[in-house]
Amino acid sequence: MAMTTTSPLDAAVLKKDFPLLVGVESHGTPIVYLDSAATSQKPRVVLDAMETYYETINANVHRGVYEIAEEATNQMEAAREKVRRFINAPLTAEVVFTKNATESLNLVVGSWGRANLREGDIVVLTHMEHHANIVPWQMLAAEKGLELRWIPLDADGHLDLTDLDALLDRAKVLAFTAMSNVLGTLTPVRRLTDAAHAVGAVAVVDACQYVPHVPTDVAAMGADFVAFSGHKMCGPTGVGVLWGRAELLDAMPPFLGGGEMIRDVRLEGFTCNDLPWKFEAGTPPIAETIGLGAAIDYLQGLGMDRVRAHEIDMAGYALRVLNERFGDRISIYGPTVPEERGAVLAFSFDDLHPHDISQVLDQHGVCVRAGHHCAKPLMRVLGVGATARASLYLYNDERDVDALADALTAAADFFEL
Amino acid sequence: MPGLEDLYREIILDHYRNPRNRGELDVPPATRTEGYNPLCGDEIVIFLDLDADGRISDIRISGQGCSISQSSASMMSAAVKGHTVDEVRDLTKAFKAMMSIHESSLEGEADGAEDDAAALADVKLGDLEALRGVVKFPVRIKCATLAWNTLAQGLNEAGGS
Numbered sequence: 001m002a003m004t005t006t007s008p009l010d011a012a013v014l015k016k017d018f019p020l021l022v023g024v025e026s027h028g029t030p031i032v033y034l035d036s037a038a039t040s041q042k043p044r045v046v047l048d049a050m051e052t053y054y055e056t057i058n059a060n061v062h063r064g065v066y067e068i069a070e071e072a073t074n075q076m077e078a079a080r081e082k083v084r085r086f087i088n089a090p091l092t093a094e095v096v097f098t099k100n101a102t103e104s105l106n107l108v109v110g111s112w113g114r115a116n117l118r119e120g121d122i123v124v125l126t127h128m129e130h131h132a133n134i135v136p137w138q139m140l141a142a143e144k145g146l147e148l149r150w151i152p153l154d155a156d157g158h159l160d161l162t163d164l165d166a167l168l169d170r171a172k173v174l175a176f177t178a179m180s181n182v183l184g185t186l187t188p189v190r191r192l193t194d195a196a197h198a199v200g201a202v203a204v205v206d207a208c209q210y211v212p213h214v215p216t217d218v219a220a221m222g223a224d225f226v227a228f229s230g231h232k233m234c235g236p237t238g239v240g241v242l243w244g245r246a247e248l249l250d251a252m253p254p255f256l257g258g259g260e261m262i263r264d265v266r267l268e269g270f271t272c273n274d275l276p277w278k279f280e281a282g283t284p285p286i287a288e289t290i291g292l293g294a295a296i297d298y299l300q301g302l303g304m305d306r307v308r309a310h311e312i313d314m315a316g317y318a319l320r321v322l323n324e325r326f327g328d329r330i331s332i333y334g335p336t337v338p339e340e341r342g343a344v345l346a347f348s349f350d351d352l353h354p355h356d357i358s359q360v361l362d363q364h365g366v367c368v369r370a371g372h373h374c375a376k377p378l379m380r381v382l383g384v385g386a387t388a389r390a391s392l393y394l395y396n397d398e399r400d401v402d403a404l405a406d407a408l409t410a411a412a413d414f415f416e417l
Numbered sequence: 418m419p420g421l422e423d424l425y426r427e428i429i430l431d432h433y434r435n436p437r438n439r440g441e442l443d444v445p446p447a448t449r450t451e452g453y454n455p456l457c458g459d460e461i462v463i464f465l466d467l468d469a470d471g472r473i474s475d476i477r478i479s480g481q482g483c484s485i486s487q488s489s490a491s492m493m494s495a496a497v498k499g500h501t502v503d504e505v506r507d508l509t510k511a512f513k514a515m516m517s518i519h520e521s522s523l524e525g526e527a528d529g530a531e532d533d534a535a536a537l538a539d540v541k542l543g544d545l546e547a548l549r550g551v552v553k554f555p556v557r558i559k560c561a562t563l564a565w566n567t568l569a570q571g572l573n574e575a576g577g578s
Contacts (some may be wrong), residue, residue, distance in 0.1 A: 355483035372458035386458035
């Protein structure tokens with residue numbers, strides 16, 4: 001066992017676990033998938049787990065007393081326990097299944113926020129947040145008259161915490177990303193949650209880009225709420241997670257009303273179900289939660305410490321190759337030290353627009369994102385309208401980075417810049 | 418499978434590298450209209466001067482975007498300058514029809530489409546024909562139509578009829 005947890009990942013071998021990465025060609029060439037920050041590819045074991053559910057135990061959960069309904073319920077709840085262990089949450093009941101991280105954050109804002117925040121209350125966010133951790137707060141701010149404050153960035157793409165104490169003064173919420181989906185920046189989560197708690201604020205962590213790539217311990221983070229999505233961590237689309245401290249979740253009003261979330265309904269009103277089902281109205285994404293459980297098994301089989309080590313290597317290799325090869329012609333945003341960031345590289349290249357870059361890259365089978373990455377405030381801070389973004393995962397290797405570099409050369413040649 | 422040459426015709430690259438009518442005009446008398454492509458973050462600003470006869474006497478384009486949106490804006494500015502608002506509206510319809518009938522109908526402009534078709538047959542697209550290949554790359558259609566949608570909005574705001 002010691003060997004398997006310390007030896008580096010062999011991405012070229014891992015690719016074979018992912019049907020799309022070995023079985024699909026684009027423009028006559030195998031796909032070089034560099035958009036895992038948008039969504040990861042899915043290993044065969046995840047696809048099989050979902051297919052097996054549909055083929056052998058498809059039934060609604062928490063309702064039927066017949067055998068397959070019980071088995072479906074057991075498997076879904078087993079997936080919840082897998083999530084709990086994966087993020088080291090104290091209680092399984094604190095793991096709420098949602099549609100995605102966006103819904104998880106909307107749940108926090110719409111339930112906890114609406115119940116606990118009043119006119120003039122202060123919510124502190126950062127300049128590198130995804131729209132999912134901005135817009136719900138803006139919506140509630142417009143409704144309630146909240147004040148939003150922003151932690152700025154330094155030149156290297158880290159949070160500038162110089163004025164943190166002043167920003168947090170009288171704040172009720174500090175909501176921030178654990179890893180930027182654009183800059184790759186890892187933020188000092190524990191320092192921030194401690195600072196929030198020192199002023200009595202609730203700490204909300206958007207861990208959507210963090211949980212898939214870094215060993216996660218919500219207890220050690222010291223957070224009150226942590227949100228992430230299944231589909232960026234080898235799981236299917238349609239399932240996300242909100243972890244929250246039980247005493248906060250207990251005191252919160254429900255988010256969506258309907259079946260599953262109630263204990264009793266009378267004509268005069270209703271009473272809520274226990275955690276976590278209180279926040280899971282309606283038939284949940286059963287196959288997807290089981291698929292997420294299989295994804296967690298897969299990641300734990302590899303070892304998240306090895307996943308993180310591989311991505312530090314990949315970020316370092318990509319930074320070195322792209323900077324050596326293109327010099328001043330490429331600007332890669334975010335921290336320059338691989339250990340301080342994830343393997344997500346947003347960049348500007350020559351004067352080429354990201355759309356044009358990605359169009360040429362596509363002809364070479366290289367899949368990258370082009371656009372504002374749902375972080376328009378950050379784009380304005382960086383002074384760009386959009387960037388290209390290559391994001392790597394456990395199945396990417398040096399050859400994928402080389403293919404990106406070759407395709408960038410082809411793009412520059414095509415536009416004769 | 419369409420190749421890059423279908424999308425990036427030489428005249429498009431020329432307008433991209435050497436955009437026409439780039440800059441700003443004093444507001445007022447000019448009007449200023451902003452357009453956005455939320456998908457890719459492209460932004461365009463169109464400055465319009467209309468003379469007493471309802472002609473576009475001057476036009477300037479600023480903002481940032483990809484080669485398709487920039488060249489489409491550049492070619493549009495050259496095509497509409499000196500023309501009446503009515504002529505420009507016909508040209509806009511003809512251009513958008515070339516880009517995608519589907520998109521026009523989505524935006525509720527399908528009414529009387531058949532009547533328009535006859536009228537539009539007379540509209541000369543000229544260099545703008547080079548953008549026809551964009552249709553083969555559906556995600557880029559919005560890039561090509563951004564300037565035109567913004568122009569239409571600008572003409573409405575400028576009170577041209």
